[in-house]
Amino acid sequence: MLSLLLGLGLPVALHVYIGLRLFTAPGWPAPWAAVGWGLLGLCFLVLLAGFRAARREATGFSRVIQWGAYLWLGAFGVFLTAVLASDVVGAALSLSGTVTDMHALARGRAAAVLGTVVPAVAFAFVTARGRARVERTTVALQDLGPGLEGIRVVQLSDVHVGPTLDGVWLQRVVDQVNALKPDLVAITGDLVDGSVDELRDQMTSLASLEAPLGVYYVTGNHEFYHGARAWMAEVARLGITVLTNEHRVVERGGAKLVVAGVTDHDAGHIDPPLESRPDLALAGAPPDVPRLLLAHQPRTALSLQGLRVDLQLSGHTHGGQIFPFMFFVKLQQPVVQGLATVAGTRVYTHRGTGYWGPPMRLGPSPEIAVLTLVGAPRSDGDSSQA
Template sequence: MSLGITLTAFGGLHAYIAVRLFVDPQWPAPWSVLGPVLVALLFVSLPVGMFMSRREPTPVTRALQWIAFIWLGAFGIFLSAVVAADLISLVLQGAGVVHDALALARGKAVAVLAVTLPAVVYAFVTARGRARVERVTVPVAGLGAGLHGLKVVQISDIHIGPTLDGRWLRRVVEQVNALKPDIVAVTGDLVDGDVESLRDEVKPLAELRAALGVFYVTGNHEYYHGGPAWAAEVARLRLTVLQNEHRVVERDGARLTVAGVTDYNAGNIHPAHASRPDVALAGAPDGVPRLLLAHQPRTALSVAHAGVPVDLQLSGHTHGGQVFPFMFFVKLQQPVISGLATIAGVRVYTHRGTGYWGPPLRLGPAPEIAELTLVTVE
């Protein structure tokens, strides 16, 4: 879809919101004028903010980016509320419950604003707050007694960039380290920017601590900003980068294969980085349970197609939908939205994301740090 078509569509939807909230209710001046003007300015903020993201950061450009990102998410919430209010009003009018069209229009506008404004504030506080620790116990067949109770802590979709920085990342690292993990898994979409711009912001990753290792795989967003360069930078921070490869960890005589693949779509940008579960697990020891790190849940389909056994896949990418109502559209691209599920015979844990992409808002799915405890099957 071209930029012109996208802006035209967004402009039309903004006009729809302005009409329903400020024109139809026939508010007295100055609200009847200020309301539509405000909606128009918020629409303009979207292309302006995106353009400013390519300029040298200054207090002005950062402020414009923040406004654009917040409105990008708030727009979806407002639009959903206005559509819902219109549908409800049609039902009420059709049933003959309401006869005063002006009173209905004003009541509808007040109801939309009363619901959406607090929702946007709540979504902002949730997105910027501390990640929720989700604790899940996963039975694994063949897991040796020495690894019973193995604690894997997963973070994903961190998206260090325009509105998330190194101070925020350090708080996440402190939360992870406080859980005393045996393994830390970082499952992609670490950044929204290139290495040169964000090198200092991702430094706290070097402070992650885990008894058996800290492992990282790329997400699709790394490949928008130089995937191979980011893999090298993360390796420089002394994380183990798994690019279609595996390692075997051991404790008290029990072993676990930890494998990782590049992002599902990486091969479209860097053919040499095509995601290959079969290559990642080639030569892995037989009879040893297998943990696979793969950014997108649908990698499980590739795993099943390749016929390579995997006991548990850790993924992210979906953000759990991030902002209502977008979680209902995730299923158009991914087989699962969040949580533990089985996809084509492969058990997959899909992480809701520790950070956020774009809008600093989370309405519904809270940010997550997953603590997965692997236990032997009785």
């Protein structure tokens, strides 16, 4: 009981802080302050009910409550950021002597926060639920033979089918991918937010992904929260190649490419036999063939010393998903989005096709990546690694 009360203490305090700044300090005329506090309290109760509903069997009512909880969770983060920013600006104006009427300042800050956050939350919702943006990037790989020149790798990541993303939405994503006519499809983890029993019927459209050189999948951390082994078996049943610390060699026109994949960076903490092993994934791979590594978290690149990897495809970060959280993601991951070099390895970090938790994206839009691979001349002195 004590731990529950302590756990609720911070969320309650932050909600009270928002209410004081937006509804009490401005001194709004009756009944608006009371209405604001009432709505804030209702949102907090919906948030608590949503977390409780997530642990029970899904019903129509529980889904509505979960939707409300996720929406407020995202909006709460945006409100908190805006209120904090308004306090900083207000303090600066007060200290500088620019503003002396504190009541007018409080009312102006509250109006600015409400006038900014409400449309921002609406925009974030529409962005998250809209069509994914196709991001096209060309990457030059040494030793890529002419037969694979211009190969198009289409990457999906962080799809997160679950409480608020269903099979209808996933079918739209699959149709969008197939319209791009990929040569190879890579799915770099966090495919689901739920168990196989809960989501099996929502995932069937994955079987219709089309790519002549194959569709490949690696687990993310969220699969390990919902039964990674069961999901690996289910994805394989849908006709997709699951790479569990292993690789395949694809060939076209006499040219070859190694496609390797590892389990999530932190998998070993949950299921030790499924620990991420880049060395095992690349064991026996031909040394003179370019290597593509699918690894959910970008920081896997930090553990590739002594291994040749020409390009790592990752996700996990969602690009930060909701401003300003991309700045905190940078504390854990070496890159937040796009193509970068990490510890000598080029890493493409996908912003995510879906979203986690709040159905919102404020800043980074959902993504489907198209990576076109081209050959690069080998300079003198270059040598392959094991």
